[in-house]
Each structure stands twice: as structure tokens, then as C-alpha cells.
Amino acid sequence: MSNVIHSNEVERWGVFELTLEGGSEGNPYKEISLEAQFQYKHRTIKVDGFYDGNGVYKVRFMPDSVGEWSYSISSRDARLDGSAGSFVCIPPSAGNHGPVRVRDAVRFAYEDGKAYRPFGTTCYAWTHQEEALQLETLQTLGSSPFNKIRMCVFPKRYSFNMNEPDCFPFAGSREEGFDWTRFNPDYFARLERRIMELQQLGIEADLILFHPYDKGHWGFDRMDAETDEFYLRYVIARLSAYRNVWWSLANEFDFMAAKTMDDWDRFFRIVVESDPYQHLRSIHNGTKMYDPDTLVLYDHSKTWVTHVSMQYWELSPTNAWRKRYRKPVVVDECCYEGNLPQRWGNITGEEMTARFWDGFARGGYVGHGETFVHPEDIVWWSKGGRLYGDSPERIAFLRDILDEAPDSTEPLDSFRDAPTIGVEGQYYLQYFGIHRPAYRQLPLPEERRFQIDIVDTWNMTIHTLDGEHSGPVRVDLPGKPYIAIRARAL
Structure with missing residues (x-):
């Protein structure tokens, strides 16, 4: 030996x-x-x-x-x-701040205390594509504003992603059958290499452990209970030592007909028991035709759920979820910027940008995705590659603004007619979305002086008002949508 x-x-x-x-x-x-x-x-x-x-x-x-x-x-x-x-x-090298943790009911932070705000994107099956496309995805991510990516451990078979991968997590093949008692180490070695490359880019890997986009084609969505546990414990043993790993128990868990709520509880318990580092844990829902009356949610109040991962197409419920669960809320999927025929895949870049601002201004976090028709079906949301949309640079603009905000920024629910985050008496950021008021009365403290900025979130401009301001102040606005006000104490 x-x-x-x-x-x-x-x-x-x-x-x-x-x-x-x-x-x-x-x-x-x-x-x-x-x-x-x-x-x-x-x-x-x-x-x-x-x-x-x-x-x-x-x-x-x-x-x-x-x-x-x-x-x-x-x-x-x-x-x-x-x-x-x-x-x-x-001691850690520059850029190594440790794994991300939940700081409090609304915020995340790295283990060394540095603030972390998730600006996520989705590329479900990018690690299952050919090498050149994976490298192009990494290059694109390196110049993007995104610091988290949602990605599947299992391969995915779904619209615009019907290609067979050349490697599978279990020994065997679809034609010859899989040996559910033996893994394929080469498959996991590839995944590990990509996780490390993401880490070098400062990007968290939100790993989706189960998903419904199989429908018996390979059978990974309907393994028996013993194989499910066998798989989970192996994945955690191999991957949990990477500091940038998050565990997403499933994408659209309620669409997996072979699994019950008891199964998901059991999976969470296995992850908690097996992971010595207690990485972040969540689970993502489907939407049942986008009808809120039939929306099936996992109970995010359970102790093993560290934060809320939500699919919903508009952001106003963020306030309610935040207050109900007392955990950070990440709307990981709010539709995609693109032009696919499916209802979830054709919002404008302007709308995607607005949803980011709206969600962050309500004290939550929002995930990006892109779904443009491509002659070879290379769609970012599934395969990665390049970004073509208008929202990423505007999301970068929002991230720059929030990076300048105090770490203690939180929702200010006293501002009831426009979503607002900030620190009372120190910092305010208020977003108006589709509304276009002619002016705004801003109730600033009398005892401090503030600089006031009018932010055009689409055109990415910041206009600073003349002078210094304190007490109640009238702020005249341009009378168009997608405007924000920022007030910072001097």
C-alpha cells in the first residue's frame, strides 16, 4: 500500500x-x-x-x-x-473567501465575512457538451457579471438539448443498460475539473442533484431508493470538499412523478448527514401552468433548507416569501430573455433587467437565463456557449451599484409604495419599475446630509442632483419607467 x-x-x-x-x-x-x-x-x-x-x-x-x-x-x-x-x-490566497454561508434572514456571506450577493445564471447541461463548447462557456462566464451558475449533475434531455452525452455517471450505456451499483469515475472527473475552473472565476456551482428531464430515457429520474442514496453519498464524498459547491436537491422537483415529499425529506437528511461542511441546500419548484393557486412548494421552513430557491415569473411575492420563511430568497428562475416559442423563453432584455432590479429592491436575489433561437440549438440556458442578450451588461451595472452599497443593506419595508433596500439613516435605493412618477418625496433624516442620484437602469446612467440634501426632499424624476433613486449619506 x-x-x-x-x-x-x-x-x-x-x-x-x-x-x-x-x-x-x-x-x-x-x-x-x-x-x-x-x-x-x-x-x-x-x-x-x-x-x-x-x-x-x-x-x-x-x-x-x-x-x-x-x-x-x-x-x-x-x-x-x-x-x-x-x-x-x-492562509487563503487572494480571492479565496471560503464557502458561502447564510448570514441572516436576508443575506449571504462568505465564511471569512465578506458579503456575497448571488447574481446567478442557468446553464443546465453545459458540462455534457463537447469540449470546445464547454471552454467557450467558461470564457463567456469569465467576462460576465454572474457569480453563481445552476447546473445539472445528471445529463439532460429536453427541448433544444437532445444530443446524447459521450459519458454517463454510472457504468454502462443506454443501449447496453446501466450498472446501478458502479459509477463511472471519468464522468465525475470531468465535472470536478469544471467546478474547479468555476472556482477560479469566483463562481459558485449550484449543483442540481435530480431533475425530471429524462422521462425514462436513461432512467436517472426514477432510480430506486437504494440507488438514490448510493448516488447522493458518492457525489457528496467526491464533491463536498470544493468550497464553491451548493446543493440544489432538484430542479422542478414536483414534476418528478416517481418521487414523493417523503423522498425529498429523506434526500435532504442524507445530504445533511453526509456533508461535513454543510454547504448551502435548496430545492426548486415547477409552476403548474404558472397558476399561483396550483403552485406546489416544498416547505422551505424545514431546518435542512438553508435558503429559498424559487421559480416564479414576477417578483412581488419576494416580500411575502422573505417574511414567511425568514431565510434568503433567490428567485432562481423568472423566465428567460430570448425568443423561443415556449412561454418561459421569450421575455425581453428590458423585462429581465426590470425583474432583477425589482427582486433585489425587495430584499431578494434573482437568477438570469437566456434562450435565443440558434441554428445548432446552442441555447445558453441549456448548453452554454455565448450570450447574445441585452440584460447581462445591465445586470453588471446593477451589481456594480450593489457592490458599492453597505454590507448591512436590507429591505426597508416602511417604504410601502416602492420597493426599497438600504440602511436607515445611511443609504437608500428605491426602484420604480414600470411606474413613472413625476417626482418623489424622499423622507431623509434631518441630521445628515445626502447625495441623491437618479439611476436610469436601462440606459445605465447616473445623474447626481446638485447640492447636499437632508430632511424631507422632493426629487423630480424624468417621468419614464425603469428609474431608481439612490441616496447616500455624506
Whole structure:
């Protein structure tokens, strides 16, 4: 038996990887398990290892404290049992702020305390495309405003994405059948490489663990309970050490006819039990013909749900969801900018931009998507590639404005006639959407002086009013839609 440690020094929230050589007889995925105990001073963290094929076993660990860590391996297999050693965790490199956590009822933050506001996009099946297209997607993301991407672990078969991937998560093929007791390590190695490349771009990987876009074609949407758990524990053992991973239990969970609410509760429990780092956890709903009376929601108040992930086509309910669940609300899907025939795929860039502003001004967060007809069906929302729409640069403009806002910015529900976020007595950002008032009475504190800006959210201009302002002030507006007011204490 020999051990290969990829590095004796690992930065905080980086990945320490230990490679062990063992046997390959029988079915190691099912018959051989290993567990590592990592110790730092008085703390011990248990981590599951996994079989990586060809007689190779791995353990991955994300250290969260600077200093010396020791480890030991336990396994019923004598070739793996008893391995031990240590490594040094060094301070994080620039740009490494740790995993994202929920800070409070409305905000996220990285583990080091730096504020994080999710500006997400959706590319469900981008990692299942040819290499050149995946690289183009990464290049596009690198120059985009997006710091989170929703993506499927399983391949997807749906409109504008009917191509068969050349690799699957389980051994076998659709034609010959899949071996539900053996994984395909090459499939997960590809996924891991993309997760790391996203991490280098500062992008969180919101991994969708289950989805309904299979309908028995491969069978990943209707595995039995034992296989579901087998899959979840393997995925978490392989991927949880990457700090930029989030777990989305499902996309449109209520469209998966083979699963019940009890199944989703069980999946959440498995994730909680298996993930030593407690990454963010959510679940995403369908909409049942966009009728709010038939909208099926998972109970986001359950303790294992860290934040609300919602599909809904307009943003005014954000206030109600935020107050009901007392957790950050991310409207991950509010329709897509594009021109597809489907009702969800043809809103304008102007409307997508407005929905972003409306959702953020209500104290929530909003996800982007793009669905333009393409001669080769390379649609961003599914396959990635390039962005063609008008909203991304305007979303970047919004992100720049919010990056300048105080970290303590929160919804100000006292402003009842226009959604407003800010910090009382310090900062106010108010958005009018389709409304076009001629002026606005802004009730600023008497004891402080403010700079007032009129923001044109579509044309991306900021007009600063002359002088300094305090107390109730009348702000004359241009009388057109998609205008915001920003007031900042001097």
C-alpha cells in the first residue's frame, strides 16, 4: 500500500487530497468503504472517502483553520485501514473567501465575512457538451457579471438539448443498460475539473442533484431508493470538499412523478448527514401552468433548507416569501430573455433587467437565463456557449451599484409604495419599475446630509442632483419607467 498526498501544504478552504492504493476485486463501490478523521487541536471532522476506479481510493478534505492537521483512515479493508499523516493549512490566497454561508434572514456571506450577493445564471447541461463548447462557456462566464451558475449533475434531455452525452455517471450505456451499483469515475472527473475552473472565476456551482428531464430515457429520474442514496453519498464524498459547491436537491422537483415529499425529506437528511461542511441546500419548484393557486412548494421552513430557491415569473411575492420563511430568497428562475416559442423563453432584455432590479429592491436575489433561437440549438440556458442578450451588461451595472452599497443593506419595508433596500439613516435605493412618477418625496433624516442620484437602469446612467440634501426632499424624476433613486449619506 502507498499513499500519495497531492500537497503537504493546503490553503484554508482549499482541497487536501489523499490517494490510497487498494484492491479492485468484487465491487469496491459497494463492498469497500473508508472514512477519514481529520483533527485540528480539539476538533475532529469525519469525512467519507470514495473509490475512483482502477484500485484507487481517495479522500478529499476542505480545512477551515490555519495550522497543522492530522488524519487517520479507517476501513474494513486492511490495505486501506490505518493510514495516517498530517499536513499544514496555510492562509487563503487572494480571492479565496471560503464557502458561502447564510448570514441572516436576508443575506449571504462568505465564511471569512465578506458579503456575497448571488447574481446567478442557468446553464443546465453545459458540462455534457463537447469540449470546445464547454471552454467557450467558461470564457463567456469569465467576462460576465454572474457569480453563481445552476447546473445539472445528471445529463439532460429536453427541448433544444437532445444530443446524447459521450459519458454517463454510472457504468454502462443506454443501449447496453446501466450498472446501478458502479459509477463511472471519468464522468465525475470531468465535472470536478469544471467546478474547479468555476472556482477560479469566483463562481459558485449550484449543483442540481435530480431533475425530471429524462422521462425514462436513461432512467436517472426514477432510480430506486437504494440507488438514490448510493448516488447522493458518492457525489457528496467526491464533491463536498470544493468550497464553491451548493446543493440544489432538484430542479422542478414536483414534476418528478416517481418521487414523493417523503423522498425529498429523506434526500435532504442524507445530504445533511453526509456533508461535513454543510454547504448551502435548496430545492426548486415547477409552476403548474404558472397558476399561483396550483403552485406546489416544498416547505422551505424545514431546518435542512438553508435558503429559498424559487421559480416564479414576477417578483412581488419576494416580500411575502422573505417574511414567511425568514431565510434568503433567490428567485432562481423568472423566465428567460430570448425568443423561443415556449412561454418561459421569450421575455425581453428590458423585462429581465426590470425583474432583477425589482427582486433585489425587495430584499431578494434573482437568477438570469437566456434562450435565443440558434441554428445548432446552442441555447445558453441549456448548453452554454455565448450570450447574445441585452440584460447581462445591465445586470453588471446593477451589481456594480450593489457592490458599492453597505454590507448591512436590507429591505426597508416602511417604504410601502416602492420597493426599497438600504440602511436607515445611511443609504437608500428605491426602484420604480414600470411606474413613472413625476417626482418623489424622499423622507431623509434631518441630521445628515445626502447625495441623491437618479439611476436610469436601462440606459445605465447616473445623474447626481446638485447640492447636499437632508430632511424631507422632493426629487423630480424624468417621468419614464425603469428609474431608481439612490441616496447616500455624506
